[in-house]
Amino acid sequence: MFKTLTIAGSDTSGGAGLQADLKTFQEFGVYGMNATTMIVAENPDTNWSHDIYPLALNVIEAQIETVLAGIGVDALKTGMLGSSEVIELVAKKLDHYKVKQVVIDPVMVCKGTDEVLQPEAARSIKELLAPRATVITPNVFEASQLSGISIKSVDDMKNAALKIHGLGAKNVLIKGGAKLGTAKAIDILYDGQEFFTFEAAKLDTDCTHGAGCTYSAAVTAGLAKGVALPAAVKQAKDFVLQGIKNGIPLNSYVGATCHAAHRLYSK
Numbered sequence: 001m002f003k004t005l006t007i008a009g010s011d012t013s014g015g016a017g018l019q020a021d022l023k024t025f026q027e028f029g030v031y032g033m034n035a036t037t038m039i040v041a042e043n044p045d046t047n048w049s050h051d052i053y054p055l056a057l058n059v060i061e062a063q064i065e066t067v068l069a070g071i072g073v074d075a076l077k078t079g080m081l082g083s084s085e086v087i088e089l090v091a092k093k094l095d096h097y098k099v100k101q102v103v104i105d106p107v108m109v110c111k112g113t114d115e116v117l118q119p120e121a122a123r124s125i126k127e128l129l130a131p132r133a134t135v136i137t138p139n140v141f142e143a144s145q146l147s148g149i150s151i152k153s154v155d156d157m158k159n160a161a162l163k164i165h166g167l168g169a170k171n172v173l174i175k176g177g178a179k180l181g182t183a184k185a186i187d188i189l190y191d192g193q194e195f196f197t198f199e200a201a202k203l204d205t206d207c208t209h210g211a212g213c214t215y216s217a218a219v220t221a222g223l224a225k226g227v228a229l230p231a232a233v234k235q236a237k238d239f240v241l242q243g244i245k246n247g248i249p250l251n252s253y254v255g256a257t258c259h260a261a262h263r264l265y266s267k
C-alpha cells in the first residue's frame with residue numbers, strides 16, 4: 001500500500017482541504033495521512049464566510065513528525081498553510097526527511113472569499129516551496145501571483161509556467177479550468193522541456209468547492225503509485241471532472257465536488 005500525506009487545512013464542510021485530500025487518496029487506493037494546519041469553519045450567519053482558526057506551530061510540527069519520522073511517505077502534498085511560519089516549518093521538514101515526491105498546491109484563497117490569506121505567505125510559497133516542488137499546481141489567480149503575469153490567455157499561462165519553473169519547481173501545472181475566457185477548460189503542464197495541454201468541456205455548475213484540492217490530491221496519489229506525471233495529471237483531471245459533474249449541492253452557498261463520482265456514476 002503506497003502512503004501519502006497532506007499538510008493542509010481542515011474544511012469543516014467536507015469538500016475541500018484535507019477532507020478532499022483524504023477522500024481522494026482513498027478513492028485512488030493509497031493510504032492517506034494528514035497534518036492539520038488550521039481549522040476552517042464556514043459561518044452560516046454571515047453568508048458562509050470562512051473563519052480561520054490556525055493551529056499552533058508545535059501542534060503542526062508534532063503531526064508532521066508522526067508521519068515523516070514515524071511512518072514515511074511515497075508522496076505528500078501541501079494545501080492551505082496560512083502563514084510564513086508554517087511554510088518555513090514545512091520547507092525545513094521536506095529537506096530534513098528528503099521527501100522525494102512533493103506536490104505543492106499553493107492555496108492562497110478559498111472560493112467565495114476574495115481575500116488573499118496573507119501576502120507574506122504568498123511570498124514564502126514562492127521562495128521556500130516552489131524550489132522544493134516536484135510539481136506546483138496553481139490556479140490562474142495563484143499562477144498570476146507567483147509569476148507576476150496577469151493571466152488572460154493560454155499563452156499567458158505558458159509564460160507564467162516558464163516563470164514559475166524558474167523559481168525552481170521541477171514541474172508546473174496551471175489549472176486554467178473554467179476561469180479563462182477560452183471555449184474549453186484548459187490546464188497547462190510544463191516539465192522544463194515541453195508543454196502538455198489538457199482540455200475538457202466547461203461545465204455549467206456551481207458545485208466546484210474542493211475541485212482544486214481534489215485535483216492536486218489525485219496527482220499526489222498517482223505519483224505515490226509511480227505513475228509518470230503527465231499520466232497522473234490526465235487521470236487526476238478525469239477524476240475531478242467527474243466529481244464536479246456529479247457535484248453535491250450542500251446549501252444555497254456551496255456545492256462540493258463528489259469524490260466518489262468515478263465509481264458511483266457512469267459519467
Ligand code: PXL
Pocket residue numbers: 008009010011012016017018040050079080107109110111209210211212213
Ligand atoms: O479550496 C481552497 C481551500 C483549501 N483548504 C481549505 C479550505 C479551502 C476552501 O474553502 O477550506 C481548508
